[in-house]
Amino acid sequence: MLDPDDTHQADLRSGTSPWHAGLPRPPGEELNADTRCDVAIIGGGITGAMLAEHLTARGLQVVVVDRERAGFGSTLASTAMLQWEIDLSLRRLSALYGFERAADIYRRSFRAVEGLRELIVRLSLPCAFHARDTVYLAAGEVGPRELADEFALRQRADLPGALLGHELLLREFGFDRAAAIVSPGSAEADPLSLCHALLAQAAMCGARFVRDEAVAFDGLGRSAMVALAGGRTIEAGHVVLATGYVMPDCVRTDLHRVASSWALATAPQQPQAFWRGRALVWEASEDYVYCRTTSDGAIVIGGEDEETDDVERRERLGPEKTQALLGKLAALVPGVEPTVAHAWSGAFGQTEDGLPLIGRVPGQPRLLAAYGYGGNGITFSYLASRLIGALIEGQEPSWFAHFSIDRPDPARP
Structure with missing residues (x-):
């Protein structure tokens, strides 16, 4: 656990995260x-x-x-979820730029994760890197029909994955959601x-x-x-x-804005708390939460984003956001032990597209x-x-x- 108190860097993040320095x-x-x-x-x-x-x-x-x-x-x-799926779904990105351009962007993101994996393996970089599937859950206004449309576009773009309905999703992963797209090719690491x-x-x-x-x-x-x-x-x-x-x-640029996000890591969990393959999990809604596991058996969940770069407001909201994330984690993974080992927040840059x-x-x-x-x-x-x-x-x-x-x-x- 590292939480240095450099003046400028305190403007970028608050709290303590579970990551380790590794090599000097x-x-x-x-x-x-x-x-x-x-x-x-x-x-x-x-x-x-x-x-x-x-x-x-x-x-x-x-x-x-x-x-x-x-x-x-x-x-x-x-939170170092190394996904090839981007913040805008292929469906929404296609509406902005057309299918061919959107599909090319998605394929390049897919190859970027593969290239990173090859680099880490070739150089034997010690960083708790693990290949993971992703589970993209129905949430908010994105239900089974919208996920089916998204899946069809991904198939057209030659992107891998499978569409799971409620019954199969619940049986395979334990997630009580209407549907999900499960895709290979992503990963996690200690950043x-x-x-x-x-x-x-x-x-x-x-x-x-x-x-x-x-x-x-x-x-x-x-x-x-x-x-x-x-x-x-x-x-x-x-x-x-x-x-x-x-x-x-x-x-x-008019495209860029800075927002704030919050995250927590639980204490190490019992094996029965985990879902299949410890996949990366995220929601299809605009204000989504996302979660992963760590090499020492903790669960990391993040989200609760707000359109603010005010450091004092971000820190003031910390306890409230931690409790909100705990509640969402318990709803998603009912068997979780809700002890918080680390809680932190940070600024992040995002774009309109x-x-x-x-x-x-x-x-x-x-x-x-x-x-x-x-x-x-x-x-x-x-x-x-x-x-x-x-x-x-x-x-x-x-x-x-x-x-x-x-x-x-x-x-x-």
Whole structure:
């Protein structure tokens, strides 16, 4: 259990989560002179760690800048449900962008989880990674008919899964809901251990880590520049902004907003409390709850989201939200032992279309960014590392436009 009290990071999350540091993270240095590199990554959380590992493996000189302890910001608040299903159903995404584009996005998210699994296995990263099915439950206005429509679209897109009615769902999983879609291909992990394992791998490949605050960026020249609060500068071929939910003023979009979410982890449960395969579980309603298990036998449940980034309000609502989540967990899993071992909350960025903001910062060709992950944080972190890596190498296939920072707001005519 880790709950560091860094000033800036307390704005991103509150309480204590159950995650562990795993491998020692590389120590941060203080620059005593200006420096140069191929890529400067601003932010040492899970996205920055994915980028650092990927870019150093490709032979680039990388400097990672973080004003706090790497991994102890938004990453520590993650529930690390590594799903390929995104916040907007395929049905709703198809209504916004058409079936072909929506299906392509879903398939790329599916491959992102598979790519992350292959990376973790290949590098033997210690992060409590386990492949899991997902159970997507009928809830709210989404009932059996809507789930059947969603399932038909997934079949058309060649996405795996099965549609379960009430009787089969209750018999197989113990969930008393009208219907569900059960799908393979997702996973769970300890996000802090994964972050630090990736940073350690990047360090072995030559990455440097600087403990300072980036206060200004310039991506207009023949090289990019980062000004640090300590008075030094970093000159780089490209600068990547991976600062979690702290979006700098130079990144402007009408699609993004910051909200708050709450989560808890129970004490370890008896084996009979768990459902089949310890699948990841989430609801099909707009304001959904989601749950998973941990390697030490706890159950994590999260949700109760609110459209606020007010830190004091988020902390004030903590006890109320914890009780609400406990009630929802007891209704979903009647045999659960409702002892709370950890309770926490955090800010998270989301977008109108449920898709991340990844790519070049408009007007700043050497400045790249990755934001707005919604409920797919680590899945989209992996996707961002590969997309940004390709952009740095001069590759830009047409599908990158799915996630571009300056894509039009689909809600506006």
